[in-house]
Every structure is written in C-alpha cells, then in structure tokens.
Amino acid sequence: MGHICLRGATKSFGDTQVIPPLDLEITKGAFVVFVGPSGCGKSTLLRLIAGLEDVTEGVVEINGQDAKHLPPAKRGLAMVFQSYALYPHMSVRRNIAFPMKMARIPPEEQERRIADAARVLNLTEYLDRRPGQLSGGQRQRVAIGRAIVREPEAFLFDEPLSNLDAALRVGMRIEITELHKRLATTMIYVTHDQVEAMTMADTIVVLRAGVIEQVGGPLELYHSSRNLFVAGFIGSPRMNLIHGDAADRFDAHTIGIRPEHIDIVSTAGVWTGTVGIAEHLGSDTFIRVAIKGIAEPLTVRAGGDANHGYGDTIHLQPRMDFLHRFARDSTRIP
C-alpha cells in the first residue's frame, strides 16, 4: 500500500532528455519532498508517477506492480495541483464529490466522506459556494478535500502553496504535515522552496537538471551535503562558500560554513573583517562581513541584540565541527 518505486525511469520530450535514468524508492507512509530550482524536472517526475506523462524508458512500480499500462485514475493516487484545478462551475460540495461520482460510489457514502473531509478541513460552511467565491487558502483546502475523499494510496502535491501569501503558507504547511501524521498515507510533495522541504519532509530528494543530487533526511542534507549544489541550496541564509587561499588552508578547493556556525569573538579569530549591512530581525541579526582575501562578504548570524556598527572591525571564528570541505569536482571531502 503506497509503495512507489522507479527503476531506470527516463523521460524525453522529442530529442531532449529531461530525466536521465533514475532510480528511486518511496516507502509506504513516507513524506517525500522533491525539491530543486525551477526547471530541475521535479514536476515532470511527479507527473511520471501520476501517469499524466508516460516514462520513455524504465519502470514505475506502484505497490510492486508495473504501472505502465495503468491510466492515472487506476493508480490509486490523488493529486493536488499548483493552480488548485478546481472545477469553477461546480459548488465546493460537487467539486469534492466529483471523483467519487466518477467512481460510482453510493450517494450516502459520498455524503459521509464529504462531511468528514469538510470537518477536518474546516470547509463545512463553504460547501455550497463556488470556488470563485473562496480565498486562496480555502481553495487549497477544497483541492485537498477532493484528494482525501478518494482515500488514495498516496497523495501527490505539485507546489500546492506557491500561490499563497507568506503568512498563510506557514499555516497550510503545518496543516498538511498534521494531515500526514493523522492519515499516515504516503505523500509526495514537490516544491522549489527549501524551507518547505526542510520543515515537512521525512525524506528530501534534491534534484538538478533531472538528476538526483542527494536523498536524505532534512538534517542529513543540512549537516552533510554531498556536494556544493546541495550545500548552497539547503539552508537560509545560504551557506558561505569560500574559494582560494582561505580554503587552501583547510586542504580543500572550497570550504563552506553556514551563517549560524560562525561566532563573533572578541580577540583575533580565524578571520578579521569589516561589518557591512546588518539585518535586524529581532530574533536574530544577520551581519554581512567583508574580509580581506575573500571575494564575497560572509553572512554571520548573531543574536537579536547584536549591535555592531557599520564599518566596525570584528573577529570571526567558524565552528570547526560544522565546516564543510569540498574538492575541486565540488563533491564533499569527508
């Protein structure tokens, strides 16, 4: 139930190979997030699993069965689209009922499931409205409701929060995570936002140009990024990446240190630099420090009460345990 497996799956559009051969196993009940910059093939991968695109070569297995000749509706998967893809001329109730109507589920059972879904998603009072009369967050919930009532083997989410504003996004993120805890159904979630990936996933799959760069838990990716791409992609603000002499000192082509792993010390640390712009968030302060011999200014996270003036000289000490070293071919040096 809800076990999905790709073996040597590839996808080409015409002559362009969007996804080179790719193996991936998604275990039952997992919350897997596909993350990567736009154009990395994450949505295509999701659509291969959904059956909205056919694999060019290789196999997609769902619960151990080759899904090659299964149409999307027979795969037992439910998808939540980025645009919500609600039917604008139907009421919320009829939108949610639509997949059940197609599956010829008896009306009483339909009613029961709609009532359940509406209660869970706080939609009960909106059931008779049209999607056009709802806010973005409510439409999102209707789309999730339409997915839930099918009682699928797995949920597929295609950047479901990207059309919501920042505050709502945090709320919906938690709602989806809680939904996963309650239903314990496999969920595959596509996003370009590494914060969503980190906060929601059991397992993150980082993609670039159709190739899996790393698969792992959020903290695994954060602490031992396999290469420069993953290191730069995961974490906010971005990891400071330092090339040249400063890196040579650590026997590496490039070293990386996250803003939260640099301490400001009173006496001479590893680096000495000049304070640039400081971003005061209240909870933290992010200070940009220009250092001689390092091209880009480093970003340093200090406490919310940090009070270094523009142009001051400060000393920085990276925490050595959290220093990342990368070789010339951009892979991690263990």
Next chain:
Amino acid sequence: MGHICLRGATKSFGDTQVIPPLDLEITKGAFVVFVGPSGCGKSTLLRLIAGLEDVTEGVVEINGQDAKHLPPAKRGLAMVFQSYALYPHMSVRRNIAFPMKMARIPPEEQERRIADAARVLNLTEYLDRRPGQLSGGQRQRVAIGRAIVREPEAFLFDEPLSNLDAALRVGMRIEITELHKRLATTMIYVTHDQVEAMTMADTIVVLRAGVIEQVGGPLELYHSSRNLFVAGFIGSPRMNLIHGDAADRFDAHTIGIRPEHIDIVSTAGVWTGTVGIAEHLGSDTFIRVAIKGIAEPLTVRAGGDANHGYGDTIHLQPRMDFLHRFARDSTRIP
C-alpha cells in the same frame, strides 16, 4: 532636501475614508518602511506623497513647502513600481533616459548618468535589450536605474520585490539597502512583508486600516510592540499569544511570548506540554507544543539539534524579560 511631512492628511474615495487624519514626519536621508497587511492603505499613503493621488484634506509638505499644487513630476520624487512599469517598446537605455529626456537634460549628461547607473546596477551589457528580454531581477534594476538618473530628493518604492522569487528577493533587499547607504537619499518603501521591513528600515511605520499603529525602529517594534496587532505582525514565526487563566497569572488580559524567548528546561518550568509537529530547519527547530489550558499550541524555537519525539512531554520556561503583557483593549501594559 528629502524632508517629507504629512499633517492631518486624509484620503477618501467617494464616501469611504481610506486614510483618517494622519501625521507623519520623514526626516532627510531616512529609510522608512510602510508595512501592513493588504488593504491597510500603505500604497495609498505612498501615492499621496508621490502626488498620484490628491489628499482629500490636510497637507503634504516636501522640504517645508506645501506640495498641494505641485504635479508629481515637480515634486522631485522618483518611484519604483510593483509591476516595474517599464516602457515595453523602448530599449533599456531609452527607458532609463526617458525621465531625463522629459526634463530636457543635454544628451552628453544623459549618457554620463546612464553609464553611471548601468555600472552601479550591473546593467551595462543589457542596455540595448528590451524589457521583455530581461529576467525579473534585471527589470527591477532597470526600474531602479530609471529612478536614480533623476537624482531625486527621495525614492518611493511600492512593493518592488513582491514579483521576485525568494532567493532573488534576499539579494535585491541587500542591493537596495546598500544603495541607500551609498546615496544617503531619503527612501520610502512599502511592503507587506515584515521581514523586509525589519531588515531594511531605519524606521518602520506599521499601518492598519489607514491608521498608524506604531512608528519606530525595527528593534523597538520587536521588543516593545505598542499593541496586539503590532506584536502579532512583527516577528517570524508569530509571537505566541495566550489568553485566559494562563494570562491572568501575569495580571494581563493577554500575554505574548516569542518562540525564541521560550526555553526548554529539564525540570518543571512555567508550562508543561506535549510535543506536536517539529519543523527542522537545520539552523533551528520550531516545535509546536500543546499545553493544557491554553487553546492554541505554542511555537517554541529550539536549537538545530533539538530531538524531541512526537508526543513527548516537555517543560517550558519563558524568559520573563521578554514577556509582553497586553490589557483588555489590546494595548501594551508597560
């Protein structure tokens, strides 16, 4: 130069008063951010200053002069619009030159200023392209370039970053801040994003329904929010707000405590609760803790290595110095 002052300024559209009488003084060289939820009148306020809307009553003074009868072009202000508002049929060069052409500045001087602006904004190689051929970030820079060449008394920014993606936004934020440091010109910046407000502003003006809720520096707003609205709006994740018995104990109608000001302690603290969803960001972990007698679960910020299991019981201790107390009318109790 660049000193802007509103006295009893109001704005009505038909019978609806969008901005009740409002006083505000913006000193020369300041970076002032108007922030508030959508529909709070922040853009209208900016347009009143720009002269794109006329004040219904009251006075807008620029450099001590009543600007009532000054058309927008004569106010010496330059505006950067949310949609960039570039002229699509003109090349980047002609876009930037347009205000100077209108002001009949000699061509050599135009060339010089265009070259300067293009160098500062990294646009030199794009000068002969059309806006349609540029990325979002580049268009944003062209819009800023068009504002810079006018050498205005003050810059007005109307949510300039809201059409950019998350990663670009952080970069442009810093570029604008650095521009302000270099030019030392008054800047007025409108946004709905409190992170932008906190990181960029010298002075933040928090608006709700056309009314100024609080004016102050970022840390002033963060540490001593004047009322519940400001407290909830500033800071991310949101401040935990607690009503009822738990608040009564502190002689307040509502107490507020930010996620970063709650410590997890090993022995009984002020509150005891059950761990809910934990969001692992690597740098930090945000844990939702359900507590008996408190309606909403509290959000607690723990270290990146926090490892509390779902359903565990933990003890919480708020830092008393950072506890916010609010009266029944939602104002701060000092």
Next chain:
Amino acid sequence: MVNTLLLVGGVLLITITGGILFALLLDQPMWGQGVIRIMAIAPFFVMPTVSGRVWKNMFMNPVNGIFGHIAQWLDVPPIEFFSEIPLLSIILIVSWQWLPFATLILLTSLQSLDQEQLEAAEMDGAGSIGRFAYVILPHLARAITVVILIQTIFLLSIFAEILVTTNGGPGVATTNLTYLVYVSSLLQFDVGMGSAGGVIAIILANIVAIFLMRMIGKNLDA
C-alpha cells in the same frame, strides 16, 4: 417569422455543434497547425455574394454541381436544391459561412482552459466523455453564448433584408438564395414599408446587442 426562426435556429445548431468539433480537432497538437487554422477561417472572409454563387454553381447545380455528380455516380436522381429544399439549402450555405467564426471563438475559449483542470478530471477518473461533459462544455458555455448572440444579430439582419425588401410577403416561403440576394432586393421599391421594416429590424438587432454587451461586460469583470 417561422422561416426566420428555422433559419436562425438551424444555423446556430449546425455552427455550434460543428464549431465545437472543429475547435476540439484544431486544439490537438498537429503538423502545420498554423496553415490549417488559416484555411479554417478563410470561408468567413469570402463575401456573401461570391459564396452564394460558388455554392449555387459548384455544389448544388443539379447538372454540373459536385452533389449532382455524386448523385449521378450513385445513380440517384439529383436534387434541385434551391427549388426543392430552399430553406435547408440556405441554412447549409449560411452555416458554412459562419462555421469558421464559431470555430475560432470556441477555439480561443478552449485554449484558455486550464490544462490542470483536465488533468485533475483525468486523475479523478473521468473518461474523455466525462471530461468533455464536466469540464470542457461548462468552460465553453460563455463562448457559446457569445457565438449565439452575435450570430443571431447577423442572422436577424438577413431576416431584415428580407423584411426590408420583400416585406415578408408570400415569396419568402419559397425564396432561394439567388432570388434573395440578387433579385428580391430591387424589385420592390416601397420606401415607406421598407423603412418601417428597417426600423423594426434595428430594434430587434439592438435588443440582442444589449444582451451581447452585458455578456461582454460581465466577461471583462470576471
């Protein structure tokens, strides 16, 4: 009046059904899409006079017309279209003229349909008929209304020409297109009745026009 309703109704039925079919067909990705679309719209730009003549001589002429040849080949007596089934002939010709217009409007509407809705319906288990009935048709509803209104206005003005010229006399029932377009308009120079008929036609057309404008207005709001 009955003739007019039959004419308008028949043409609407044919153009909308045909228009949806063609629009669906043209919406498929295919080779030489642009050329085919131009060919589909071309008849709309062929002038009524010319088209009447072409139909009369090339297709429906019992001796030399294509249908005549087909009938001969099938050994069936050829049909004297304009004298035996005049109204149907007119309906066919007018439909042929308006079909591209309907197709174009419906095609534009079809292209504005969110593909994710179709995919969602596919995931939800709707077959191609289900997708057509539940997603495509409701989406086209507004475009169909626009087509109906615009066509009604123009078809009414055909009616108006009859009214202005032959004043709805007994000749209408057997009127064929040649007679209608080339002859009838100039045999009767009854200016008074003609003007009165013209005014009625203007009023009728404008009532429909008001509905049309409201529709467009709503469309712009949404």
Next chain:
Amino acid sequence: MVNTLLLVGGVLLITITGGILFALLLDQPMWGQGVIRIMAIAPFFVMPTVSGRVWKNMFMNPVNGIFGHIAQWLDVPPIEFFSEIPLLSIILIVSWQWLPFATLILLTSLQSLDQEQLEAAEMDGAGSIGRFAYVILPHLARAITVVILIQTIFLLSIFAEILVTTNGGPGVATTNLTYLVYVSSLLQFDVGMGSAGGVIAIILANIVAIFLMRMIGKNLDA
C-alpha cells in the same frame, strides 16, 4: 483600382483616428458608461442595406436630409452628395459603419494598458501629449494593425462586389452607394467574368487574411 485604394485608405484613416479619439473618451470613467458603450457599438450591427437607406434618405437627401436642412438653414445650396461627391459620400458612410468596430478594438487594447506605466510616465515628467505619444500609442500599435488588416479584408470585399458585378467597368468612377448596393448587382449576369473576379477577390482577401492570422498568432504567443 484607384477608387478602391482611395476608399480603403480614406476609411482606414477616418476610422482609426476617430477610433482612438472615441476609445480615449470612452476609457474615461463617466456616468452611464455601459449605455454609452452600447450606443457606440450599435451602428456596427445596423445592416448595410438599412444604413445605406438611412444615410440616403435622412442625412444626405438634398431636400429632406439633415445635411440638406442644415444647408438650407445656413442659406447655402445643398449638396447633391451622391452625384457630386460620390466617393467621399461612400467613404463617410462606410467609416460611420466601421468606426464602432475600431473604437471597440482600440478600447479593449487601451484597457489592457498597465496604469502603472502611465503613472510612471507622469512621475517621469511626461505631460498628457507625451504620455499619449510615448506610452499609449506604442501600446495601441498592435491593435491598430489588427484593425487595419480586418477592415482591409472587409473593405476589399466591397471592392469584390463591384468587381463581381459591374466588373470594374466605366460605371465605377461615378458609382454611388444606392447604385452599388441595390442596382449594379443584378444588371450584368456575366457569370464567367463574375466568377473570375470573385476568385481574384478571394485570393486578395486571403493574402491579407494570412497576415492577420500571423499577427493574431504572434499576439497569442506574446
């Protein structure tokens, strides 16, 4: 041919200039906007026959027409429009018919103009003429091209009617609208020449149609 070019050129000039003026006017917020817009579009739905008659009898009749009355009132000898300045009369009537179409297309285009661009130009110091020349006109360029192409096709089909019927004979130079619409179409039944003329007209119209479709295609891409 010269007449045709004069006709097409004159009508285009009048409709586009007038269309831009009306579109700018109608784009202003005002009371009863909807009603005024409907009235502006109404003439487009008035049938050519009717409009020819209305113009002939109501406006341009030297004795009873409105222009005749105005001339009388001004004590100027009334102009025999259709016999003295036939081409100009036709241009005026056709322009009057097409003006609403041009207005509507240009108005739609105008409404899609980003208001912030206008405001930016205002902040940049452009007066109303500057804003029109540098922002509005370039924005309308595409819509103007579409109007020109569509009108050319339809105006050419007026030309085609002349060609099909009078075969471009010596009568064209002095043709007036009544003659053109009511009489000329049936005096000469030269089927061969008529068909040849019709084919040429179709080809001409379709060449323009191809440009039009390309334009629309580009428009959809952008």
